[in-house]
Amino acid sequence: xxxxxxxxxxxxxxxxxxxxxxxxxxxxxxxxLFNLQSMAGxxxxxxxxxxxxxxxMCVGNxxxxxxxxxxxxxxxxxxxxxxxxxxxASQDPEIFSLIFIVVALATGFLGGLLNGLLIAYxxxxxxxxxLGTQMLFIGLAVAISDGRSVRVGAPGPLYEIGNGLLFEIxxxxxxxxxxxxxxxxxxxxxxFGMWLMLNGxxxxxxxxxxxxxxxxxISTYTxxxxxxxxxxxxxxxxxxxxxxxxxxxxxxxxILIAVMAGVKPEGGYGRVICVVLSAITxxxxxxxxxxxxxxxxxxxxxxxxxxxxxxxxxxxxxLDLINLQKHAISASVRSPHAQK
Amino acid sequence: MSSAGTSNKPAPGHVSASGQLQQRRGLGDLIAKKPxxxxxxxxxxxxxxxxxxxxxxxxxxxxxxxxxxxxxTGLFALGVFVILAAGGIDVxxxxxxxxxxxxxxxxxxxxxxxxxxxVVFLIAVAGGIALGVLNGFLVYTLRVPSLIVTIGTQYLFRxxxxxxxxxxxxxxxPGQMGTFGRISLLEFETANGATVSLPVYFLxxxxxxxxxxxxxxxxxxxxxxxxxxxSPDVTARLGYNVKIVHLFVFGYAGALAGLxxxxxxxxxxxxxxxxxxxxxxxxxxxVVLGGARITGGxxxxxxxxxxxxxxVVVDNVLVMVGIPSTWQRVFVGAFILLAAAFFVTRQRxxxxxx
Numbered sequence: 001x002x003x004x005x006x007x008x009x010x011x012x013x014x015x016x017x018x019x020x021x022x023x024x025x026x027x028x029x030x031x032x033l034f035n036l037q038s039m040a041g042x043x044x045x046x047x048x049x050x051x052x053x054x055x056x057m058c059v060g061n062x063x064x065x066x067x068x069x070x071x072x073x074x075x076x077x078x079x080x081x082x083x084x085x086x087x088x089a090s091q092d093p094e095i096f097s098l099i100f101i102v103v104a105l106a107t108g109f110l111g112g113l114l115n116g117l118l119i120a121y122x123x124x125x126x127x128x129x130x131l132g133t134q135m136l137f138i139g140l141a142v143a144i145s146d147g148r149s150v151r152v153g154a155p156g157p158l159y160e161i162g163n164g165l166l167f168e169i170x171x172x173x174x175x176x177x178x179x180x181x182x183x184x185x186x187x188x189x190x191x192f193g194m195w196l197m198l199n200g201x202x203x204x205x206x207x208x209x210x211x212x213x214x215x216x217x218i219s220t221y222t223x224x225x226x227x228x229x230x231x232x233x234x235x236x237x238x239x240x241x242x243x244x245x246x247x248x249x250x251x252x253x254x255i256l257i258a259v260m261a262g263v264k265p266e267g268g269y270g271r272v273i274c275v276v277l278s279a280i281t282x283x284x285x286x287x288x289x290x291x292x293x294x295x296x297x298x299x300x301x302x303x304x305x306x307x308x309x310x311x312x313x314x315x316x317x318x319l320d321l322i323n324l325q326k327h328a329i330s331a332s333v334r335s336p337h338a339q340k
Numbered sequence: 341m342s343s344a345g346t347s348n349k350p351a352p353g354h355v356s357a358s359g360q361l362q363q364r365r366g367l368g369d370l371i372a373k374k375p376x377x378x379x380x381x382x383x384x385x386x387x388x389x390x391x392x393x394x395x396x397x398x399x400x401x402x403x404x405x406x407x408x409x410x411x412x413t414g415l416f417a418l419g420v421f422v423i424l425a426a427g428g429i430d431v432x433x434x435x436x437x438x439x440x441x442x443x444x445x446x447x448x449x450x451x452x453x454x455x456x457x458x459v460v461f462l463i464a465v466a467g468g469i470a471l472g473v474l475n476g477f478l479v480y481t482l483r484v485p486s487l488i489v490t491i492g493t494q495y496l497f498r499x500x501x502x503x504x505x506x507x508x509x510x511x512x513x514p515g516q517m518g519t520f521g522r523i524s525l526l527e528f529e530t531a532n533g534a535t536v537s538l539p540v541y542f543l544x545x546x547x548x549x550x551x552x553x554x555x556x557x558x559x560x561x562x563x564x565x566x567x568x569x570x571s572p573d574v575t576a577r578l579g580y581n582v583k584i585v586h587l588f589v590f591g592y593a594g595a596l597a598g599l600x601x602x603x604x605x606x607x608x609x610x611x612x613x614x615x616x617x618x619x620x621x622x623x624x625x626x627v628v629l630g631g632a633r634i635t636g637g638x639x640x641x642x643x644x645x646x647x648x649x650x651x652v653v654v655d656n657v658l659v660m661v662g663i664p665s666t667w668q669r670v671f672v673g674a675f676i677l678l679a680a681a682f683f684v685t686r687q688r689x690x691x692x693x694x
Contacts, residue, residue: 064488122681124677124680124681127487128628128634128676129677132680133673135672136670136673139668139669139670139671142669143669143670147666252491259488265485266484297502298503299499300503301495301499301500302499304494304499305496307491308478308489308492308493308496311482315483315484
């Protein structure tokens with residue numbers, strides 16, 4: 001696989017174009033340190049959810065993850081409720097933050113595991129399963145918090161995760177890049193990553209080859225759940241309150257990011273670096289629309305149009321026109337399933 | 341079914357065991373062939389349980405409330421059923437309904453306040469068909485899972501509605517749109533003197549259900565739809581025009597969504613552009629609970645209607661048996677998962693050998 005494939009080139013091109021256009025529209029304010037930091041601070045939550053979608057799509061079986069944002073909010077609500085009732089955020093901020101993070105991650109682990117078990121052993125279709133768990137997670141979050149927002153407060157370490165800077169870069173962004181690197185490495189260089197991708201590109205062959213299919217599916221959705229809870233921690237740290245209905249539009253946006261990054265919805269192909277860049281691109285567009293003073297509804301409209309546009313680009317292989325050499329290479333690698 | 345009993349002649353001691361096996365086979369066959377019987381059984385069980393816990397449930401007013409509440413969900417569900425049968429899925433139908441109902445209300449107010457109600461319905465259906473056909477065209481041309489396409493069009497339609505058409509509530513409906521929802525089919529007084537009425541618009545649901553049944557079971561298009569859900573490749577080889585089938589299913593679902601939108605407006609006497617979107621999951625759940633497999637090729641109109649009743653009853657009844665409303669989503673979510681798991685494992689276990 002060549003490093004610069006069509007999607008990567010286009011995404012980098014888009015980012016450069018957006019930076020130039022943004023600077024022109026806003027008289028340079030767009031490229032100010034403050035704006036860049038604020039954009040970088042907003043990428044991680046949605047980026048982590050998008051990586052979760054990437055994993056679910058890549059593993060195949062009609063895989064998709066629709067419960068991501070619901071699980072993120074549930075993790076935040078559960079962790080906040082438990083941490084607040086046992087510890088005080090102002091008296092011992094370290095323990096409070098630690099408990100909060102551990103409980104949130106555990107919730108994400110359990111939620112993801114539930115998805116994985118239902119899909120692998122009960123053979124419920126991923127769409128139906130994650131729709132059901134989405135409702136279950138939202139419902140649990142509502143029931144635990146009584147439908148109100150839960151105040152987390154701003155205990156030292158947790159607040160730092162959401163709002164702190166290291167070398168002028170938001171810590172949450174560094175965390176996101178770190179996690180993305182780990183996932184990217186696992187997908188590319190470990191047997192697990194290979195099983196995951198091959199299972200997605202041809203499930204039948206994977207089964208005959210003796211892959212631990214169920215284990216791969218369960219681990220994939222569990223990792224996806226943990227990523228959701230990480231997003232939940234960052235959301236809680238950034239917004240100080242957690243509520244069950246935070247970020248309802250993230251469901252679409254996470255899928256949009258994955259599709260923009262060239263992840264194949266039918267499974268077997270996806271690159272983490274493209275997802276990271278595509279999340280950054282989307283955040284830059286969103287800020288740009290803000291700078292131009294357009295409403296959120298126009299943004300929703302634009303996201304929908306963009307999703308369909310990128311699906312069209314993927315369908316008609318428009319990006320291959322940029323990289324003519326890729327044709328020869330990919331023709332032999334492509335699975336028969338993906339050719340339809 | 342009888343093969344289990346005849347092939348191995350049971351020794352006297354084994355009679356009860358094999359008899360039990362035979363009975364379970366029979367049940368399994370029934371579930372595999374008529375999954376809607378399970379839905380019916382569940383519905384009856386829930387109704388009996390609720391009636392014991394709270395006898396107020398058995399009043400005619402409750403039944404009428406449930407009938408009234410199931411019209412919009414039912415119309416949506418019929419559309420989703422047709423799409424599921426063809427092997428797709430749609431989450432944009434609520435956005436189609438919201439967009440058509442709000443635009444038509446605006447149109448009626450600004451340009452034709454005396455428009456007869458049937459013209460309103462015709463325009464709504466036409467608008468729904470146009471948006472639905474766009475969905476079908478995109479799903480067919482882009483060749484990606486219809487879930488992703490329709491998530492995109494949902495945002496497109498709803499974003500377009502809120503960004504370019506309007507965001508304010510319309511409280512004063514024009515002319516016949518305002519009065520249609522109040523015409524009642526039957527009326528009677530309850531014990532405490534309040535009048536309960538079953539509105540005329542309720543009739544739209546059975547009419548749409550019969551039409552859907554006719555299309556799915558009595559026309560070539562219905563055959564093509566089930567066949568497409570079973571195997572797209574074979575369908576194309578049989579000579580069906582797969583593109584036309586795509587356009588038809590999504591267009592039909594769009595038409596029902598447009599209809600549902602207008603019913604929603606006239607029933608509530610209010611056009612709120614923020615309404616409807618967000619109820620997709622409950623509708624899809626209803627269709628799946630009615631026995632349609634999400635992977636396509638199966639399902640029935642009766643099952644879909646039973647699934648709708650089940651979801652509406654569960655929605656309305658939880659409060660009556662003393663489950664706080666905050667727990668409602670937990671129950672519905674768990675219900676979807678349990679039912680899905682039940683259907684999947686049953687169908688697999690008792691599937692006849694191929």
